[in-house]
Amino acid sequence: MSNIIELKNVCKSFGDTEVLHNIDLSIQEGEVVVVIGPSGSGKSTLIRCINCLEMISSGELVVDTVRIPEERGRVRQIRLEVGMVFQQFNLFPHMTAIGNVAFGPAKARKMGKTKAENIARELLDRVGLADFENKLPGQLSGGQQQRVAIARALAVSPKVLLFDEPTSALDPEMIGEVLDVMKSIAKDSGMTMVVVTHEMGFAAQVGDRLIFMDDGRIVEAGKPEEVMKNPKSERLKDFLGHVKHH
Amino acid sequence: MGFEFSVITESLPALFEGAKLTWFITIIGIVGGMICGILAGLGRIAGTEALGEEPHGIFKSISVVIRYVSGGYVETIRGTPIIVQAMFLYFAFPMLVKAVTDIERFRIEALTAAVITIVFNAGAYIAEIVRGSVISVNKGLLEAGMSLGISRFQLIVHVIGPIAFRRMIPPLGNQFIISLKDTSLFIVIGVGELTRQGQEIMASNFRALEIWLTVAVMYLIMTTVLAMSLRQIERKMKIF
Numbered sequence: 278m279s280n281i282i283e284l285k286n287v288c289k290s291f292g293d294t295e296v297l298h299n300i301d302l303s304i305q306e307g308e309v310v311v312v313i314g315p316s317g318s319g320k321s322t323l324i325r326c327i328n329c330l331e332m333i334s335s336g337e338l339v340v341d342t343v344r345i346p347e348e349r350g351r352v353r354q355i356r357l358e359v360g361m362v363f364q365q366f367n368l369f370p371h372m373t374a375i376g377n378v379a380f381g382p383a384k385a386r387k388m389g390k391t392k393a394e395n396i397a398r399e400l401l402d403r404v405g406l407a408d409f410e411n412k413l414p415g416q417l418s419g420g421q422q423q424r425v426a427i428a429r430a431l432a433v434s435p436k437v438l439l440f441d442e443p444t445s446a447l448d449p450e451m452i453g454e455v456l457d458v459m460k461s462i463a464k465d466s467g468m469t470m471v472v473v474t475h476e477m478g479f480a481a482q483v484g485d486r487l488i489f490m491d492d493g494r495i496v497e498a499g500k501p502e503e504v505m506k507n508p509k510s511e512r513l514k515d516f517l518g519h520v521k522h523h
Numbered sequence: 524m525g526f527e528f529s530v531i532t533e534s535l536p537a538l539f540e541g542a543k544l545t546w547f548i549t550i551i552g553i554v555g556g557m558i559c560g561i562l563a564g565l566g567r568i569a570g571t572e573a574l575g576e577e578p579h580g581i582f583k584s585i586s587v588v589i590r591y592v593s594g595g596y597v598e599t600i601r602g603t604p605i606i607v608q609a610m611f612l613y614f615a616f617p618m619l620v621k622a623v624t625d626i627e628r629f630r631i632e633a634l635t636a637a638v639i640t641i642v643f644n645a646g647a648y649i650a651e652i653v654r655g656s657v658i659s660v661n662k663g664l665l666e667a668g669m670s671l672g673i674s675r676f677q678l679i680v681h682v683i684g685p686i687a688f689r690r691m692i693p694p695l696g697n698q699f700i701i702s703l704k705d706t707s708l709f710i711v712i713g714v715g716e717l718t719r720q721g722q723e724i725m726a727s728n729f730r731a732l733e734i735w736l737t738v739a740v741m742y743l744i745m746t747t748v749l750a751m752s753l754r755q756i757e758r759k760m761k762i763f
Contacts, residue, residue, distance in 0.1 A: 330576075330666055349579060357672035367667035371685045381671040384681060426667075433671055 280339075281306045281436060281469055282327055287336035289322055296322050298493045299336070306436070309463045309470045311480040311501065314490035315516055320473045323490065324439045327471065328359040341436060357385060360430030364442040366422040368414035374401060374425045375410035381433040393432075400428035404458050420451030424458055431462070438462070440472040452476070459483075477520055481505065489513045530733040534724045541720030542741050548634075548716065549703040549745075552641030556702065559642060560649025564657065565679075566593030567650060573658045574683065575665060575675045593650065600647035606708045608644060612636045613712040637709040637716075645702045652694045656687035689760050696753040700746045707742075717741060 282304040289297040296319045304310055312320045325331045327340060329352045338345040340355045368377050378397035382388045388396075401410055404424040414422055423443060430438055440459065444452040456479050462468050463483040474480065480487050480501045487501040491512050497504055508514045570578050570586025578586060600608070613636040620629040631639075660683050668682040707718035721738040725731055 328670055330670065353672050353674070356670055359670075361666075361670040363663060363667065365663050367661070367663040369664060369667070369682060369686075371689075380681070381673075384677050385672040429667075429671070 279306060280304065281341055282471075283337075283339040284326075284333075285337040285339075287326065287333050287338060289319075289326055289331060290334045295334075296493050297326070297333075300493075300495060302488075302495065304437075304469065304471065306469055307467045308485045309472070309483050310486045310488060311484040312471065312473045312488045312490060313475065313477075313480065313516070313520075314496075318490040319493040320490045321441050324361075324441055324471050324473055327437075327439060328356050328361055330361075357433060358435050359437040359439060360433060360435040361439045361441065362423070362426050362430050362443050364445050366414070366419070366426045366446070368422055368426055368429070370414050373411050373413055374406060374417065377414070377425055378428045378432050381429060385433050396432055397428070400431055401425070403431075403461075404428045405454070418451060419447045420454045423447065423451075423455045427455070427458055427462070437469040437471065440470065440474065442473050442475070444474065444476060475520060477505065477517075489516065491516075527730065527733060530728065530730045531737050534721075534734060534737065537720050537724060538717065538737060538741060541715060541717035542745065544634075544714065545703070545706050545716040545718075545742075546745060548637055548641055548706045548709070548714070549699075549749075551638050552645050552702045552706070553699050555638075555642030556645025556649050556698075559646025560653055563593040563596055563646060563650035564653025566590065567597065567654050568657060569593070572662070572665075573660075575669060575678050596643075597647045597650050600644055601651075605640060605644050605705055606711055609636060609640045609709055609712050612640055633709070633712045633714045636712055637706070637714045640709075641702055641706060644705065645698060648698050648701075649695065652691050652698060653687070655694075656690040657683055659690060660686050689757070692753055692757045692760075696750055699749050699753070703746055703749060704742065 280303045282302070284300050284302040287297060287300040287302075288295060300323065302323075312323065314320045322331055326333050326338065329338075329345065332349075333345060341358045343351045343355050345352075345355075368374075369380065372380060375394060375397045378400055379390070379393040382396050383390060383393035386393075398407070398410065401407055404427055406421060406424055406428070409417060409421060409425075414425070417425065427438075427443075443459070444455050447455060456476060459470075459472070459479070460483050463470055472479070472484075484501040486498060487504045488495055489497040489504065489508075489510075489512075496510050497508065497513050504513070505517060508517055565574065566589045568574055569589040570583060577583070613631060613633060617629045617631060620626055664682055664686065665678065668678045673681070706714075706716050709716055710719045710722060713719070717738055721734050725734045728734075
């Protein structure tokens with residue numbers, strides 16, 4: 278298995294504040310990596326660097342043969358291969374569910390309208406929303422919106438999917454439906470996934486690797502169950518204590 | 524000297540001619556102003572995160588120049604009275620041309636000066652409307668678009684544009700009505716628009732009440748048509 282994502286000595290600063298310190302991380306094709314950590318630990322920044330929504334300040338990033346910063350002009354190439362699902366869904370409010378999902382194939386992959394809509398229909402069916410294709414985002418529940426957003430990210434057939442706290446903005450009763458869709462993607466399609474989340478159950482069930490971040494550094498990493506059962510650092514023990522109580 | 528209804532019927536043909544000219548200047552002003560306004564409004568935020576992400580290399584320098592040029596245009600027009608702009612273009616600009624070139628008999632038609640003035644004037648205000656609406660678009664939507672791998676042009680046309688446009692409609696309605704009423708100022712350079720026609724009839728028959736009442740009602744009808752068409756567009760756009 279080859280590495281599809283590599284971060285070498287990556288630092289990221291916002292102004293004078295360095296939020297990622299010398300991150301080294303390699304992710305293999307088909308791997309499901311779950312990133313946990315307290316608020317402000319840099320986990321969201323880490324995955325936003327992978328699809329260049331944040332440009333790394335120093336170090337090197339290689340995503341599917343594109344090298345950053347040398348090949349900054351090829352950022353779009355990275356984004357075609359790396360989809361993203363956001364905490365706030367970010368569906369286009371002026372497009373229907375099928376319009377949102379068909380948008381990527383039609384514009385980014387330059388497919389015809391019919392072909393793009395066929396792909397979109399198939400994906401909406403896969404996330405259990407076949408009957409909702411003509412609804413606007415405002416007419417859908419949070420869980421439904423997030424499932425449309427996952428279908429939208431899948432529609433450009435990326436090699437990697439990034440999830441930035443995909444269930445954190447959802448009402449508790451809707452978290453399950455979104456996690457189920459994510460689990461089925463991980464199991465059925467062999468998609469490479471990097472998931473920032475607080476859902477430890479999800480991490481244990483489908484994660485190949487669990488990464489604990491704190492203060493802009495990767496503090497611990499390993500098989501999810503081992504990391505959760507035998508946390509080595511005090512900070513992770515403390516963090517797991519907090520997560521389990523909720 | 525009571526209210527004479529016949530004064531109104533007699534002056535209607537001339538006032539209609541004036542209203543037609545007012546409408547003509549306004550429509551060109553609105554269309555041209557929209558083009559100027561969209562270019563200058565986007566120009567003022569070129570290369571900023573409001574239009575995707577910051578460019579690098581040579582494009583960064585180009586966008587700085589575009590921002591300064593657009594900003595200079597908007598501030599110059601907003602900072603001077605429209606009546607001064609019209610007089611400058613009609614009276615002073617030909618003298619300026621004469622002073623710096625060999626062209627002796629350069630002149631601008633009053634109507635041309637009026638149209639150019641209203642286009643550039645409306646454009647400056649519309650630029651700010653465009654800029655305000657574009658920067659109000661939720662940044663998460665831009666990130667969602669970018670993360671699909673679309674180009675900046677596609678992002679502006681398919682994501683930012685439609686969302687921003689709906690927010691522009693109410694302030695655009697204001698600006699269109701202001702531009703229509705501003706055409707009355709071109710009386711100073713002798714354009715025969717509605718106010719000028721009223722003034723001329725008034726000067727010959729001294730029936731101020733009848734004439735200015737009719738002129739006011741004709742403006743009101745035209746502004747109402749503008750306002751209603753914008754409401755119509757607003758309704759037609761999807762609710763979100």
